[in-house]
Amino acid sequence: MTYFSDKVAVVTGAGSGIGRALTVQLAGQGCHVAISDINEDNLAETVALIPQSDRVTAKTNTLDVSDRKQFSKYALEVIEEFGRVDVVINNAGISGRDVTMDEFDYADYERVLNVNLWGVIHGSHEFLPHLIANPGSHLVNVSSIFGLVAPPMAGAYCASKFAVRGYTEALRTELRDRGVHVTCVHPGVIATNIAVAAGLDEETVNAFSTKGLTPEKAARVILKGVQKGKARVLVTGGAYLLDFLQRLMPGGYRSLMLPIIGIKSNKLK
Ligand SMILES: NC(=O)c1ccc[n+]([C@@H]2O[C@H](COP(=O)([O-])OP(=O)(O)OC[C@H]3O[C@@H](n4cnc5c(N)ncnc54)[C@H](O)[C@@H]3O)[C@@H](O)[C@H]2O)c1
Structure with missing residues (x-):
């Protein structure tokens, strides 16, 4: 028996990267999983990686987290099938374009905010009554280290991830005495498909795969961190370092941050 045995976990964006790894590890610990992704083929690949066991049920759905109606219908289906939910992990996310904000258009902001912020709000809001009805449950929202520090050339992404953090911390404050553990996750660089999916340049894609x-x-x-009911989970040494810098110098961490995240100031001219 492990902490997650026989629990029911919802994971969005489970077709790749962190969502896929969470799914495989949860199922490996005997947790039933309701997994979704906008990409049906990638989701099928994740299902093939789930350890075969008749102890574990896996419900799979194609879902666009930015679509409120779809999410609402999906949440009802999950509750109908499993009768409850113990862990909701709002993980699906995308990177924005790697340009300064004078080059952004409104479509850039909308695309990123619709998935990264509205996806998290939909997933939290739709499951909230079911989490509150099940004391000891967990709500886990994936922000980023860029929800704690703001680098250049990530304006829309930062707006979405700082907002996820604010929203999640507010939920934690409200739900503290109502039996729901709320965790905000701030990963540093993780070697996933996120940079490839966003069509970022080769140097950035390589940096993710070699340094992540x-x-x-x-x-x-x-x-x-979820098992311990932590408020905040930082992932990677770089994330701890950047968090430390912004606490030390909330208004002046820029010059120390740029070399750590590997942005040369000539890229900003
Ligand atoms: N990789 C990193 O370095 C890093 C760092 C900080 C935070 N994060 C965050 O971690 C989370 C997971 O990202 P990842 O790195 O595993 O990326 P990934 O690209 O490997 O996986 C993201 C998954 O989300 C899915 N997705 C995208 N748009 C969707 C939508 N509208 N509806 C449903 N699913 C959708 C994709 O199809 C993909 O399977 C994201 O929220 C991301 O912002 C990643």
């Missing part, structure tokens, strides 16, 4: 922590290690850190 594996999604499996990230998932282990996240699940340990």
Whole structure:
């Protein structure tokens, strides 16, 4: 028996990266999983990686987290099938374009905010009554280290991830005495498909794959934090370092941050 045995966990964006690793590890610990992704083929690949066991049920759905009606219908289906939910992990997310904000258009903001912020709000809001009805349950929202520090060329992404953090911390404050543990996750660089999916340049894609922590290690850190009911889970040493810098110099961390995240100031001219 492990902490997650026989629990029911919802994971969005389970077709790749961190969501896939979370799914495989949860199911490996005997947790029933309701997994979804906008990409049906990738989700099928995740299902094939779930350890075969008749102890574990896996419900799979194609779901666009930014679509409120779809999410609402999906949440009802999950409750109908499992009767309850113990862990909701709002993980699905995308990166924005790697340009300064004068080059952004409104469509850039809408695309990123619709998935990263509205996806998290939909997933939290739709499952909230079911989490409150099940004391000891967990709500886990994935922000980013860029929900704690704001680098250049990530304006829409930062807006979405700082908002996820504010929303999640507000939920934690409200739900503290109502039996729901709320965790906000702030990963540093993780070697997933996020940069490829956003069509970022080769240098950035390579940096993710060579310098990033594996999604499996990230998932282990996240699940340990969830199990402990932590308010905040930082993933990677870089995330701890950047968090420390912004606490030390909330208004002046820029010059120390840029070399850590590998942005040369000439890229900003
Ligand atoms: N990889 C990193 O370095 C990193 C760092 C900080 C935070 N994060 C966050 O971690 C989370 C997981 O990202 P990842 O790195 O595993 O990326 P990934 O690209 O490997 O996986 C993201 C998954 O979300 C899915 N997705 C995208 N749009 C969707 C939508 N509208 N509806 C449903 N699913 C959708 C994708 O199809 C994909 O399977 C994201 O919220 C991301 O912002 C990642």
